[in-house]
Amino acid sequence: MRFTVLGSGSTGNAVLITTEKTRVLVDAGLSAREILRRLAVVGVDFNDLDAVLLTHEHGDHAGGLRVLLGTVKCPVYISKATADAYLGTRKGSMNGGESESVKRSDALKNRTVEIESSHEFRIGDIDFEPFSVPHDAVDNFGFVAAFAGVKIATLMDFGHITTLIKEKLNGCDAIVVESNHSRDMLRACSVYTWDLKQRIASRTGHLSNEDLADWLTNDFDGSARHIVLAHLSQRANEPHLARITAECALQMRPPLFRTETKITLSNYSEPTEWISFQ
Numbered sequence: 001m002r003f004t005v006l007g008s009g010s011t012g013n014a015v016l017i018t019t020e021k022t023r024v025l026v027d028a029g030l031s032a033r034e035i036l037r038r039l040a041v042v043g044v045d046f047n048d049l050d051a052v053l054l055t056h057e058h059g060d061h062a063g064g065l066r067v068l069l070g071t072v073k074c075p076v077y078i079s080k081a082t083a084d085a086y087l088g089t090r091k092g093s094m095n096g097g098e099s100e101s102v103k104r105s106d107a108l109k110n111r112t113v114e115i116e117s118s119h120e121f122r123i124g125d126i127d128f129e130p131f132s133v134p135h136d137a138v139d140n141f142g143f144v145a146a147f148a149g150v151k152i153a154t155l156m157d158f159g160h161i162t163t164l165i166k167e168k169l170n171g172c173d174a175i176v177v178e179s180n181h182s183r184d185m186l187r188a189c190s191v192y193t194w195d196l197k198q199r200i201a202s203r204t205g206h207l208s209n210e211d212l213a214d215w216l217t218n219d220f221d222g223s224a225r226h227i228v229l230a231h232l233s234q235r236a237n238e239p240h241l242a243r244i245t246a247e248c249a250l251q252m253r254p255p256l257f258r259t260e261t262k263i264t265l266s267n268y269s270e271p272t273e274w275i276s277f278q
């Protein structure tokens with residue numbers, strides 16, 4: 001099994017997880033055109049995709065989906081609540097008005113496989129174990145993808161690390177995890193309104209470098225050889241700062257629990273290298 005983060009940040013997210021037989025695109029938050037370009041960059045034919053898996057309805061995860069479905073022919077794995085929110089049939093949801101809602105509904109018609117955010121499901125030969133994460137979307141989840149004894153966890157868009165999350169991350173071989181903002185940079189950011197800062201920093205917002213560091217030092221079991229930092233804010237974070245904060249946190253672990261874990265940064269504009277497991 002191997003994976004690449006095709007792109008990640010506030011402007012759009014997509015992750016690709018594959019085995020020899022199965023190719024799953026996780027989220028479609030980049031434009032369809034960018035997703036297709038990046039699939040080509042990493043050497044995957046879009047005709048070979050087996051599924052698009054949607055974690056939640058926010059635009060930076062679902063914004064490219066409708067147009068993408070005009071090109072790719074695979075089904076969309078999505079929970080009922082997320083589909084309703086994506087289609088704008090839930091009260092208070094905003095997705096660009098009625099016409100967009102109709103277009104989305106047409107695009108998804110007969111293309112979905114309903115999943116639940118707390119029940120295991122399988123796509124091809126990959127087993128997915130989803131788990132809820134605290135975020136201000138209707139039904140956001142992270143998941144562990146397992147194949148042939150290898151486990152890859154992916155979780156973005158969550159405001160704090162819960163006991164459930166800690167449990168699910170134990171024993172994983174690779175983890176793609178949000179390192180959204182530096183608390184100081186978020187506070188000092190002159191572009192964001194007070195409301196937006198509150199939303200990002202809340203317990204159902206986005207994970208800070210500092211919260212991730214706390215988990216790395218105190219709760220990480222050391223099993224993952226690769227940790228990919230994802231969803232870095234372009235305004236309230238710096239890639240170097242996110243990396244140094246995570247690497248220092250690993251160094252702070254008690255000597256007996258030091259690990260060889262490699263930290264990789266994902267980027268909003270280009271895919272990461274493939275990270276592969278035999």
Ligand SMILES: [Zn+2]
Pocket residue numbers: 010013058060061156157231
């Ligand atoms: Zn997001």
Ligand SMILES: [Zn+2]
Pocket residue numbers: 056058135137157
């Ligand atoms: Zn979100």
